Amino acid sequence: MIDETTTLYLALVHHPVMNKNREVIGSAVTNLDIHDIARAGRTYGVAKYFIVSPYEDQHALVTELLDHWLKGHGARYNPARKSALERVSLEWSVAGVVESLTAELGKKPLVIATSAASQGKTIDFSALREKLGKNEPVLLLFGTAHGLAPEIMQKSDYSLPPILGGTSYNHLSVRSAAAIIIDRLLGS
Amino acid sequence: MIDETTTLYLALVHHPVMNKNREVIGSAVTNLDIHDIARAGRTYGVAKYFIVSPYEDQHALVTELLDHWLKGHGARYNPARKSALERVSLEWSVAGVVESLTAELGKKPLVIATSAASQGKTIDFSALREKLGKNEPVLLLFGTAHGLAPEIMQKSDYSLPPILGGTSYNHLSVRSAAAIIIDRLLGS
Numbered sequence A, B: 001m002i003d004e005t006t007t008l009y010l011a012l013v014h015h016p017v018m019n020k021n022r023e024v025i026g027s028a029v030t031n032l033d034i035h036d037i038a039r040a041g042r043t044y045g046v047a048k049y050f051i052v053s054p055y056e057d058q059h060a061l062v063t064e065l066l067d068h069w070l071k072g073h074g075a076r077y078n079p080a081r082k083s084a085l086e087r088v089s090l091e092w093s094v095a096g097v098v099e100s101l102t103a104e105l106g107k108k109p110l111v112i113a114t115s116a117a118s119q120g121k122t123i124d125f126s127a128l129r130e131k132l133g134k135n136e137p138v139l140l141l142f143g144t145a146h147g148l149a150p151e152i153m154q155k156s157d158y159s160l161p162p163i164l165g166g167t168s169y170n171h172l173s174v175r176s177a178a179a180i181i182i183d184r185l186l187g188s
Helices: A031-044 A056-070 A073-077 A079-085 A094-105 A125-133 A150-155 A174-186 B031-044 B056-070 B073-077 B079-085 B094-105 B125-133 B150-155 B174-186
Strands: A008-013 A048-052 A088-091 A110-113 A138-143 B008-013 B048-052 B088-091 B110-113 B138-143
Touching: A008 A031, A008 A094, A008 A174, A031 A048, A031 A056, A031 A079, A031 A174, A031 B174, A048 A094, A056 A073, A056 A079, A056 A088, A073 A079, A088 A094, A094 A138, A110 A150, A125 A138, A125 A174, A138 A174, A174 B031, A174 B174, B008 B031, B008 B094, B008 B174, B031 B048, B031 B056, B031 B079, B031 B174, B048 B094, B056 B073, B056 B079, B056 B088, B073 B079, B088 B094, B094 B138, B110 B150, B125 B138, B125 B174, B138 B174
Parallel strands: A008 A048, A008 A138, A048 A088, A110 A138, B008 B048, B008 B138, B048 B088, B110 B138
Antiparallel strands: none
16 A cells, blocks of 8 residues: 555545535535545545536636645645545536546446445445555545435446435434445455 | 434534544534534434533533523524424533433443544444344543544544545534434334
8 A cells, every 4th residue: 555545545526416405406515525534535545535516616716715725825724624625626516526437447437426325336345445455546526515416327337325324314424434434444 | 212312312422522633522513513413313212412512611502502492582583493302412421411411321331432433342233233123221422623542543432434435535523423323223
């Protein structure tokens, strides 16, 4: 694991996602989604963490935030935060993430959707963990708002089973779900 | 597991915690710490989630937040959030949490500190998981800011080992650390 990097890639999707009524929408970027998932990713050696939004104003906002922590006062004040946010990239669409990774890696990554509900084409945690153990590139998609839109589910190679905690309640924040999933895939 | 409850209790400590320079301070309550950890707790059947602060203004703030989601517009808009936040309680100190739980349970819970650094008196995840499997009451303490102060460490029965992700980086948010720890203790 040279420079502490695995072959796991993350994307946090802000469009197309669903609202409460399962209509397809675009969501706004949440500051702590960037920080928390970048820090969890860095802890486990996630190679890159993509923030996906089709909106120019959201790109401007994320760019400003990243500049603060990578080049501005934040970089000097908190070098650990810098080290996590260095692996964050902005993209316009999920297709754009897949294209950019395919170009970089010379092969298409395995694209895995996550969801709080059971989806088709499930791959279990241990099978995916094994692929990562063999250094196969894996792109995990996380949905904001009420989750990834069906079109993203359909275009993914597989989906992970929902995280169940032994109760009927399944409303984890995307920050918590991402942390748990990364730990299950890469934790010791 | 009647009414979806285990014997795991959580406390998020805002005093005494440490700042960057390892001085003992009190920290401000963060909105998303309450929501994220309450939702993760509810998912896994955590019995109660205590917010610990010695400051009256912070109690007023948390009370206002809880009222919105438990009794106000939030309760009607998002019943799932209500169900998570119903298990949140405010306390003035860690000692107060232990007293109130001891009174409620008729015995002192096992008090477990968490930390990003190795501490003394470690209990590993599987041993603690086994205790929870036998319905022994366990109180997990999480520190905000730069972690629990030494006096809290010393008064705890045990500490959990830090969460390592296979890299030298260990700067998880308390929200992510709590989610991962709860999953390791109660997840299937």
